[in-house]
Amino acid sequence: xxxxxxxxxxxxxxxxxxxxxxxxxxxxxxxxxxxxxxxxxxxxxxxxxxxxxxxxxxxxxxxxxxxxxxxxxxxxxxxxxxxxxxxxxxxxxxxxxxxxxxxxxxxxxxxxxxxxxxxxxxxxxxxxxxxxxxxxxxxxxxxxxxxxxxxxxxxxxxxxxxxxxxxxxxxxxxxxxxxxxxxxxxxxxxxxxxxxxxxxxxxxxxxxxxxxxxxxxxxxxxxxxxxxxxxxxxxxxxxxxxxxxxxxxxxxxxxxxxxxxxxxxxxxxxxxxxxxxxxxxxxxxxxxxxxxxxxxxxxxxxxxxxxxxxxxxxxxxxxxxxxxxxxxxxxxxxxxxxxxxxxxxxxxxxxxxxxxxxxxxxxxxxxxxxxxxxxxxxxxxxxxxxxxxxxxxxxxxxxxxxxxxxxxxxxxxxxxxxxxxxxxxxxxxxxxxxxxxxxxxxxxxxxxxxxxxxxxxxxxxxxxxxxxxxxxxxxxxxxxxxxxxxxxxxxxxxxxxxxxxxxxxxxxxxxxxxx
Amino acid sequence: xxxxxxxxxxxxxxxxxxxxxxxxxxxxxxxxxxxxxxxxxxxxxxxxxxxxxxxxxxxxxxxxxxxxxxxxxxxxxxxxxxxxxxxxxxxxxxxxxxxxxxxxxxxxxxxxxxxxxxxxxxxxxxxxxxxxxxxxxxxxxxxx
Numbered sequence: 001x002x003x004x005x006x007x008x009x010x011x012x013x014x015x016x017x018x019x020x021x022x023x024x025x026x027x028x029x030x031x032x033x034x035x036x037x038x039x040x041x042x043x044x045x046x047x048x049x050x051x052x053x054x055x056x057x058x059x060x061x062x063x064x065x066x067x068x069x070x071x072x073x074x075x076x077x078x079x080x081x082x083x084x085x086x087x088x089x090x091x092x093x094x095x096x097x098x099x100x101x102x103x104x105x106x107x108x109x110x111x112x113x114x115x116x117x118x119x120x121x122x123x124x125x126x127x128x129x130x131x132x133x134x135x136x137x138x139x140x141x142x143x144x145x146x147x148x149x150x151x152x153x154x155x156x157x158x159x160x161x162x163x164x165x166x167x168x169x170x171x172x173x174x175x176x177x178x179x180x181x182x183x184x185x186x187x188x189x190x191x192x193x194x195x196x197x198x199x200x201x202x203x204x205x206x207x208x209x210x211x212x213x214x215x216x217x218x219x220x221x222x223x224x225x226x227x228x229x230x231x232x233x234x235x236x237x238x239x240x241x242x243x244x245x246x247x248x249x250x251x252x253x254x255x256x257x258x259x260x261x262x263x264x265x266x267x268x269x270x271x272x273x274x275x276x277x278x279x280x281x282x283x284x285x286x287x288x289x290x291x292x293x294x295x296x297x298x299x300x301x302x303x304x305x306x307x308x309x310x311x312x313x314x315x316x317x318x319x320x321x322x323x324x325x326x327x328x329x330x331x332x333x334x335x336x337x338x339x340x341x342x343x344x345x346x347x348x349x350x351x352x353x354x355x356x357x358x359x360x361x362x363x364x365x366x367x368x369x370x371x372x373x374x375x376x377x378x379x380x381x382x383x384x385x386x387x388x389x390x391x392x393x394x395x396x397x398x399x400x401x402x403x404x405x406x407x408x409x410x411x412x413x414x415x416x417x418x419x420x421x422x423x424x425x426x427x428x429x430x431x432x433x434x435x436x437x438x439x440x441x442x443x444x445x446x447x448x449x450x451x452x453x454x455x456x457x458x459x460x461x462x463x464x465x466x467x468x469x470x471x472x473x474x475x476x477x478x479x480x481x482x483x484x485x486x487x488x489x490x491x492x493x494x495x496x497x498x499x500x501x502x503x504x505x506x507x508x509x510x511x512x513x514x515x
Numbered sequence: 516x517x518x519x520x521x522x523x524x525x526x527x528x529x530x531x532x533x534x535x536x537x538x539x540x541x542x543x544x545x546x547x548x549x550x551x552x553x554x555x556x557x558x559x560x561x562x563x564x565x566x567x568x569x570x571x572x573x574x575x576x577x578x579x580x581x582x583x584x585x586x587x588x589x590x591x592x593x594x595x596x597x598x599x600x601x602x603x604x605x606x607x608x609x610x611x612x613x614x615x616x617x618x619x620x621x622x623x624x625x626x627x628x629x630x631x632x633x634x635x636x637x638x639x640x641x642x643x644x645x646x647x648x649x650x651x652x653x654x655x656x657x658x659x
Contacts, residue, residue, distance in 0.1 A: 114645055136592050137590065302583060320587070323653065324652050325519055325587055326519050328655065482653065
């Protein structure tokens with residue numbers, strides 16, 4: 001994985017040739033002369049995307065299909081492949097390559113048309129059950145979702161088809177600044193020793209920011225426990241590597257406290273119960289919900305989400321129509337308070353209904369090794385080999401118990417300022433925050449306020465709260481890519497993707513013909 | 516599918532007018548209508564027209580039903596099964612003589628034509644449609 005896209009960096013290094021100087025760091029606008037004086041070499045390219053994860057990949061994919069040559073784009077990234085960071089996160093949160101993601105069949109980051117969808121591709125390879133599944137879902141079957149490995153392998157194929165590696169420049173982006181006379185400079189720090197200078201500047205008319213999650217945020221009690229007791233092994237967050245927890249339960253029976261009501265909690269529970277079933281373990285599970293959902297809930301008869309046994313149930317991380325239908329249109333037209341209200345109505349932690357999960361938990365309840373608590377953690381402290389946890393329950397006051405491990409499955413995201421490049425955009429490029437505090441983007445995913453004879457675009461999690469809700473998803477990234485491509489087409493950078501070009505490009509995709 | 520009301524109507528009109536017409540042109544000569552080719556085409560295109568006109572009204576009902584769904588989606592299966600009430604209504608209109616310019620249309624010919632057209636339109640709407648119209652699926656099924 002790339003630590004760099006997940007965690008903030010604060011490394012201090014002594015001055016080297018071609019490095020940033022105080023004048024550059026302090027100035028909102030840079031001249032070509034300022035860079036020349038600092039000895040930073042300048043590379044000209046019309047379009048730069050950085051982050052280099054799936055957000056960069058699908059955007060470049062779309063633009064390549066719209067006829068933009070590889071020479072006109074550069075991907076600045078510390079990642080080896082576009083899915084490296086994503087695969088790290090899915091693997092640690094218990095979705096290795098063979099397991100299924102929580103993603104729609106036609107959300108295909110390797111195929112801008114979403115056709116043939118993953119389910120149909122599996123059916124074409126002989127697994128007809130998957131085609132039946134998408135025919136009858138979600139009424140007579142749970143939503144089909146692709147295997148993680150299927151998504152990564154198909155992206156790899158597309159990566160070579162569009163000659164993506166030719167556009168990749170390895171390194172870490174430090175900042176973007178506006179250029180006097182128009183356009184932007186993107187400062188790249190290449191790997192140490194790879195170039196004669198410490199920095200390289202990319203001078204471009206367009207910049208695309210796709211840096212992924214600004215960082216992970218832990219709940220205060222978890223942070224406090226770690227600070228006070230310096231224990232990173234018994235109390236873990238599910239987005240961190242925590243394989244040792246499962247291994248320890250293999251060595252001796254234990255009791256685990258799970259916190260959270262989302263997809264990660266579901267997957268971690270499945271892992272624990274699979275281990276019980278397959279390895280004959282005696283793991284006891286206590287599951288702590290802060291909000292216990294026992295029935296369908298919502299703001300009215302037309303806005304009622306399913307729920308039971310503590311969980312709020314929803315196929316994907318948003319109601320499906322945010323990716324194209326009614327909700328997408330409604331949010332797109334909304335502003336300010338109304339938009340915040342719409343986000344609130346469809347928000348809240350939720351998990352998909354899956355028959356195998358329900359069966360496991362029902363069995364656990366019946367046999368007594370899966371118990372549920374409602375409340376919030378008040379205190380955690382180590383007691384010998386165990387952790388003593390005090391939970392404050394709403395109706396019965398505090399409860400104390402000891403556990404072999406606590407797996408925190410809440411997935412809070414850090415403030416966008418935690419990411420150095422995003423913080424720099426706020427401080428020096430006139431970027432703004434949206435009503436939920438993330439990076440404000442327009443309907444075309446242009447960063448509000450940063451125009452300078454060119455545009456900065458942004459997609460992904462950093463832009464949540466904007467006119468399109470499903471930003472941090474496969475299809476959401478493609479929708480952003482389409483909006484960005486349409487805007488670039490209007491500015492003459494790419495060719496229009498009308499029915500003729502779209503069909504002929506799709507046919508090339510089908511034949512895996514390199515473009 | 517994730518349609519908006521106007522997307523539903525536009526998609527209905529486009530698919531029946533284009534895909535439905537092409538298919539009707541192809542299949543009509545082999546239908547057991549027992550009539551001349553001209554009369555057969557008259558009958559099958561009348562069916563297509565009635566499905567299209569009534570279909571626009573049906574879409575309002577489907578849109579209403581969709582409002583009770585949290586996801587505000589329209590499952591693939593619904594798009595297939597709604598062919599049953601729609602087909603029956605159109606058949607009753609033809610069989611009951613409510614379409615004045617058509618004298619008679621044998622049941623088997625109607626069934627083969629309607630079912631095959633419905634299936635093809637449904638299949639195209641659930642995948643191939645996205646190939647030429649790259650914006651269609653994210654615009655709630657709107658074409659303009």
